[in-house]
Amino acid sequence: MSGGTIDSFAQRIRSSEGGLISAWIGIPDPLFVNHLAQEAFDAVVLDMQHGVWDLGSAAVGIGQGRLAGKPVLARIPVGDFAAASRLLDAGASGIIAPMINSASDAVAFAKATKYPPVGERSWGPTLALNHTGLPAAEYLTTANDATVAIAMIETRAALDAADEIMRVDGIDGIFVGPSDLSIALSQGATVAPDTPEVDGVLKHLVARCRAHNKFACVFGSNGERAGELLKMGFDFVIAGADTQQLRSGAASAIAAARRIHASS
Structure with missing residues (x-):
């Protein structure tokens, strides 16, 4: 599909280049998307x-991200x-x-x-056609490859079925949720996503992705953790959520102001 880096995203995440870092936004303001997409x-x-x-705000958020030159995914x-x-x-x-x-x-x-023959997606990509600038016939023949379907692996059942999930035609990659995974592994005893036990499972899943020629995505609690996960072999990582980044930035500014004031 046309459109430079936005509509080549699927090709990039499937390639061996790796190292993709994404923002993660739960605050339902499309302008927040535009701001973070500048980074x-x-x-x-x-x-x-x-x-x-909701669907309406997400549709506008997708447009704001694309306006800023960034592909937008949705969980x-x-x-x-x-x-x-x-x-x-x-x-x-x-x-x-x-x-x-x-x-x-x-x-x-x-x-x-x-879309058929892989799936049963119904036709009606009005905004997608506007964004990509493609004729309908070309969008139909390219959309399956130009968009990605990513299955989250975050429970014991999903771990047991990981190979079967990756074999499904139309599943392009997996996304690991380490927090839910840690809850599952501890049988509900703790939320501890950044531990050696979880790391062992993550490395196993990266290896299974390589075996099935699928890409591997994961949530990182902050930038440092995201870097560790990229080194582990993940192709696409989250470097912390919007709320964490917002509060961390605010806390840093407040601390700096207090420090300078105290030194005067």
């Missing part, structure tokens, strides 16, 4: 599972595959689906995000 992120993810985006609420196809119609470059725990879950997800 050197490779993409922006709208979190509709735990953030408070849908659990099982909301109808929203997945509508977000692609709005111009999203990819969909992240949480709690894909089995091959049958993955098949249902792929059906909603891919």
Whole structure:
């Protein structure tokens, strides 16, 4: 598909270049997308599972990201595959689906995000056509490859079924949620996403992605952790959520002001 770095995103994440870093936004303000998209992120993810985006605001957020020159992905609420196809119609470059725990879950997800013969995505990409500038016939023949369907692996059931999930036609890659994974591994005892035990599972999943020729994505709690995860072999990482970055920036500014005032 045409459109430079935005519509070449799927090709970039599937390639061996790796090292993609994305913003993660749960605050449902499209202008917030535009602001963060000015930074050197490779993409922006709208979190509709735990953030408070609705379809209307997400569609505008996708447009704001693209206006700033960045591809926008969306994490849908659990099982909301109808929203997945509508977000692609709005111009999203990819969909992240949480709690894909089995091959049958993955098949249902792929059906909603891919046109035939791979899936059953319904036709109606009005905004996507506007964004890409493609004729309808060309969009139809290229959309399956130019957008990505990413299955989240974050439970024991998903770990057990990881190979079967990755074998599903139409699933382009996986996204690991280390927090939920740590809760699952500890049987609900703790949220501890950055531990050696979780790291062992992450390395295993990266290896399985390589075996199935799929890309691997993961949430990093901050920039330092994101760098560690890139070194681990992940192709696409989150460098902390918008709320964490916003509060960290505010805390840093307050601390600096207090420090200078105290020294006077």
